[in-house]
């Protein structure tokens with residue numbers, strides 16, 4: 482699957498930057514592109530300058546709202562992020578049209594941090610513009626959920642996340658959720674952590690996107706997972722994860738090579754299950770597989786380590802976990818020394834975190850309303866469709 486990636490705000494742009502790195506990897510490993518273009522959009526000039534991989538010209542690093550903010554950002558007000566995107570969104574549309582590989586794009590992926598101002602506000606506006614102009618091309622989004630300490634420190638973070646989620650869910654074809662808190666490693670500085678978190682967030686996309694694009698015969702699986710399969714599996718709230726199990730390679734005498742004992746075979750199946758377990762525990766947001774309406778798994782391993790038994794074992798296992806989901810599967814005989822399983826759960830009917838954001842933000846909106854009422858006697862007119870939350874679009 483080939484994506485066109487657009488990062489909005491600081492968080493979104495940095496993760497988009499990681500996707501460029503992923504594409505460099507697919508170029509050197511397989512000689513293919515999995516990205517048809519990458520763009521960073523921000524109201525903050527300095528943040529755009531700090532990126533590493535995205536093209537450094539103004540067509541790839543797009544400043545919006547420059548006349549109003551002088552390139553200094555919107556200070557966490559996501560209504561303003563939305564407004565500036567509405568005014569300057571054409572710059573983004575113009576830029577992506579010029580990407581040389583535009584017509585090979587299967588889908589768009591828009592990325593933003595939910596808690597900020599620029600990305601959180603702009604993402605659903607740009608998504609809407611893309612949907613209107615490119616009818617038939619799916620628009621996916623990846624929304625990063627704030628760290629716990631940010632939620633505690635400032636209710637604005639919760640409010641921004643809730644309004645962002647509500648708005649993007651109503652326009653995008655799928656909303657991938659990635660919870661910063663789930664990626665926290667206590668052993669490094671936060672800046673280092675952010676970089677590592679970003680790398681970990683994009684990692685599960687790698688095999689998924691490569692599997693269907695590689696045409697060298699020996700790497701094409703018995704059931705290749707192409708862009709169509711993946712797109713069929715994405716709808717609404719979505720989570721992604723990858724798990725790995727190493728394959729021990731001991732020395733063998735030639736006469737031992739042909740024989741695979743019963744025990745070895747069951748060990749192989751067990752390893753694949755371990756990889757699937759790891760993928761489930763590495764999912765990008767806490768959720769319950771039972772709530773998924775669609776699910777997908779991809780088995781990536783050396784061809785000789787992929788057997789029908791393993792594929793069947795994994796299928797049965799996922800069917801037990803995600804009992805209400807339509808399940809799609811694929812395999813990717815890609816060499817290497819590990820068994821990797823990628824899992825995607827989508828059409829999630831319930832995500833506790835999203836519910837919590839909605840509830841807490843409604844309470845916040847209510848107190849804001851009362852404060853305004855007290856001071857000015859006027860009540861701001863608020864859309865009330867999902868628990869009193871206004872929409873940004």
Ligand SMILES: Nc1nc2c(ncn2[C@@H]2O[C@H](COP(=O)(O)OP(=O)(O)OP(=O)(O)O)[C@@H](O)[C@H]2O)c(=O)[nH]1
Pocket residue numbers: 489490491492493495496524525554555556557558593594595596597598599600601625626627628631661675676678679
């Ligand atoms: N995973 C990850 N999260 C980030 C990164 N940078 C910021 N965040 C998170 O994103 C949220 C803040 O969003 P930003 O992207 O900084 O905000 P913005 O869109 O630039 O908007 P303003 O700066 O408010 O105009 C917070 O929850 C941060 O923890 C990053 O590089 N990686």
Ligand SMILES: [Mg+2]
Pocket residue numbers: 490491525528554597599
């Ligand atoms: Mg910013």
